[in-house]
Amino acid sequence: MHASRTRRPAAAAPAALALLLAALAGCQGGTGTSPGATTPPPSAARGHVLAVKIDNVPAARPQSGLNEADLIYVEQVEAGLSRMMAVYSSRLPSTAGPVRSARETDLELLRQFDRPTLAFSGAQSKLLPVIAAAPLNPLTPDKDPDAFFRAGDRAAPHNLYLRPGRAPHVTTGVNAAEDLGLRFAAAVPGGRPTTGRTVRYPATSLAFAWSAGERRWLVSMDGAPARSADGGRLGAADVVVQYVTVRPSAYRDKWGSTSPYTETVGSGDALVLRDGKEYEARWSRPAAGATTAFTAPDGGRMTFAAGQVWFVLAEK
Structure with a gap:
């Protein structure tokens, strides 16, 4: 009125x-x-997340701001390497990065949130208008230079960082996992005790080892312990290995390599690591505008341990 x-x-x-x-x-x-x-409405407030595209080649490590993320997605990119997308909502780091370019896969993943902000360094020229038309708020150094800076101790392109506090984004204080409908609760029945799991891409690997003392899965990358820029060890309360189809996209990088496209709409198998156990699961996402549901073998809803969740998108 x-x-x-x-x-x-x-x-x-x-x-x-x-x-x-x-x-x-x-x-x-x-x-x-x-x-x-x-x-x-509450749904719009919950969906106001900040996603940052993070570099993950050896020259980019250790990264900044990963431990503050609610969710971390790992996806395959050109040459069999991987990149990460850190999703923030409950809290923001002072610095996040190194920030790298966006991929077509990111646009489909982020449809699970209500018009999120995506911070990235740029994209393939033919992909830029697709990003502009996507239901998200793009944040780049060209658009908001005050939010980004170049670190002097690293060589480009692995030296671009985001200061989230200077970005036109207001965190909600609500965990981004709630936007996906993830349920933090006691574990479902079953599960197999395990000490860890390794996921391999053609040119890189990620390993998750259970630490009973820290009650989380400690991360290693390419055989070395993964740490944040402040020296802390990277770790997750939950790791979801989501088996997906990875196919060539219509886009190429500046060296002519075809960018892979990871399909996150559909259904398939998953493996959920929590509390020192691994659980067989199924994932289902009927449409791009829907969230991904994870179910246990009995058809019930999968539950997760409270804390940071890593989604590793692995080729089935």
């Missing part, structure tokens, strides 16, 4: 005018809301 659309008698009494203004204030969202402002 807007005041400009409401008629009142020219000779309205002060009391009647007060009642009218009170009614208008109620239509605008209650106390604490400025005139003309609207309160976003």
